[in-house]
Amino acid sequence: MEPTGDTNEEIISSSKSQKLGIAKALKFNPYDPKFQANPYPVYHQLRSLEPIHQSFAGMWVITRYADAKAVLRDPRFCVNKMQKNVKHKSNSLEQGDFNTLAQAIDKWLIYLDPPEHTRLRGLISKAFSSTSVNILRPQIQKITDELISKVRHQGFMDIISDFACPLPCNVIAAILGIPVEDWFKAYHWSDELSNILDPLSSVQGYEQMNKVAVEFTDYFKILIAQRQKIPQQDLLSALIAVKEQENKLSEEEIISVCMLLFLTGEETTVNLIGNGMLALLSHPEQMQRIKTQPMLIQSAVEEILRYDSPIQITTRVATEDVVLDGVTVRCGEKVLVVLGAANRDPAQFPDPDCFDITRANNNHLAFADGIHYCLGAVLTRIEGEIAINALVQQLPDLQLSQDQVEWRKKVAFRSLKALPIIFKS
Numbered sequence: 001m002e003p004t005g006d007t008n009e010e011i012i013s014s015s016k017s018q019k020l021g022i023a024k025a026l027k028f029n030p031y032d033p034k035f036q037a038n039p040y041p042v043y044h045q046l047r048s049l050e051p052i053h054q055s056f057a058g059m060w061v062i063t064r065y066a067d068a069k070a071v072l073r074d075p076r077f078c079v080n081k082m083q084k085n086v087k088h089k090s091n092s093l094e095q096g097d098f099n100t101l102a103q104a105i106d107k108w109l110i111y112l113d114p115p116e117h118t119r120l121r122g123l124i125s126k127a128f129s130s131t132s133v134n135i136l137r138p139q140i141q142k143i144t145d146e147l148i149s150k151v152r153h154q155g156f157m158d159i160i161s162d163f164a165c166p167l168p169c170n171v172i173a174a175i176l177g178i179p180v181e182d183w184f185k186a187y188h189w190s191d192e193l194s195n196i197l198d199p200l201s202s203v204q205g206y207e208q209m210n211k212v213a214v215e216f217t218d219y220f221k222i223l224i225a226q227r228q229k230i231p232q233q234d235l236l237s238a239l240i241a242v243k244e245q246e247n248k249l250s251e252e253e254i255i256s257v258c259m260l261l262f263l264t265g266e267e268t269t270v271n272l273i274g275n276g277m278l279a280l281l282s283h284p285e286q287m288q289r290i291k292t293q294p295m296l297i298q299s300a301v302e303e304i305l306r307y308d309s310p311i312q313i314t315t316r317v318a319t320e321d322v323v324l325d326g327v328t329v330r331c332g333e334k335v336l337v338v339l340g341a342a343n344r345d346p347a348q349f350p351d352p353d354c355f356d357i358t359r360a361n362n363n364h365l366a367f368a369d370g371i372h373y374c375l376g377a378v379l380t381r382i383e384g385e386i387a388i389n390a391l392v393q394q395l396p397d398l399q400l401s402q403d404q405v406e407w408r409k410k411v412a413f414r415s416l417k418a419l420p421i422i423f424k425s
């Protein structure tokens with residue numbers, strides 16, 4: 001998703017539904033704290049009353065599984081060009097600019113269309129293949145066990161800050177080749193940069209992101225120079241080798257790719273672990289099943305991805321007039337594909353609000369579909385399996401230590417602020 005303006009519109013209602021005489025106009029306000037606490041009733045309402053719903057700034061909100069899948073696979077829809085938006089915002093400033101941020105996101109796969117997207121994805125996809133990623137299993141297990149052994153004696157922890165954040169951050173840093181002592185710094189940077197996915201980020205937000213982009217770029221320039229002198233067994237050295245041997249990647253492209261991998265590799269997996277543990281802790285019978293039948297872990301991870309999807313929304317733009325279920329989306333109009341709603345569509349998933357770790361035919365859209373299908377899907381599945389299995393099996397009598405949880409104000413992501421638990425030490 002990307003910015004549409006700097007104001008935070010409170011209520012976004014549909015004039016069409018009023019015309020249709022629907023008593024209560026449909027509301028899609030992703031900034032409403034009630035919506036953030038539980039978006040699913042709103043999704044159900046939209047899907048059943050107006051599955052292709054025109055909302056704020058004329059954007060179309062898509063909530064049906066079949067429509068979401070069709071849009072993601074349809075070449076008549078392109079990705080949103082955030083690079084252009086950031087440059088545009090930067091040009092309208094009286095003082096300063098966001099040039100480093102614009103440059104940094106210029107080669108992010110999520111904002112590229114073919115043929116550029118095909119070229120760049122081809123250059124980095126090998127590092128995320130099943131073979132490359134499965135080799136990392138022992139390393140991921142080791143990081144997981146170390147994090148658990150730090151808190152095991154104390155009988156309580158915050159799953160988010162003590163475990164779910166450092167785990168993927170350490171893993172992606174290890175893949176890229178970021179030195180151990182810098183992992184936390186890189187985590188802070190990617191957390192700030194994830195605000196780029198917020199459709200209503202403020203100018204101050206952009207200033208902060210540009211500052212972070214400058215720090216990230218300066219940091220990576222030094223690291224690239226070091227790896228050029230002494231290559232290591234890491235993805236950064238592999239990308240440099242592509243640059244030098246085949247002259248296919250520029251330094252700016254390498255930095256842009258690393259930044260995207262850090263961002264996509266970290267925040268999403270935090271949410272998979274956090275949302276997954278919340279779902280299990282809130283469904284004691286499912287928790288009991290996974291404890292006694294650890295072989296269910298793969299299907300449990302798929303159900304977590306469906307039930308409370310880490311990325312809720314992605315954006316596409318029509319490159320020509322497209323008719324969807326009788327509704328014409330005009331050339332240039334934006335479409336919000338609500339993955340979180342598609343994954344609760346009763347037409348695709350029987351009893352969609354039921355959390356069932358044995359669910360069959362779970363073809364969810366948590367990793368999207370089409371040419372932008374998540375590059376890190378294999379990696380994050382392994383991380384999720386190892387992380388959730390370790391928490392459930394290694395910490396006895398796990399329980400939530402408070403009744404209510406709070407969600408972060410991130411529109412595209414479904415992110416918990418904290419998940420405090422207690423267990424027998």
Ligand code: HEM
Pocket residue numbers: 109110111121172260261264265266268269272309310311314315339365366367368369371372373374375376377379380
């Ligand atoms: C639970 C964890 C994750 C979820 C739910 C997730 C979800 C997604 C989704 C929905 C997209 C498509 C976005 C769009 O079409 O607009 C995507 C793309 C992507 N993801 Fe993930 N992701 C996860 C973890 C990861 C990890 C661990 C990495 C890498 C380290 C990663 C790397 C990427 C990349 C590079 C893309 C862009 C692919 C492209 O545009 O061709 N993701 N992810």
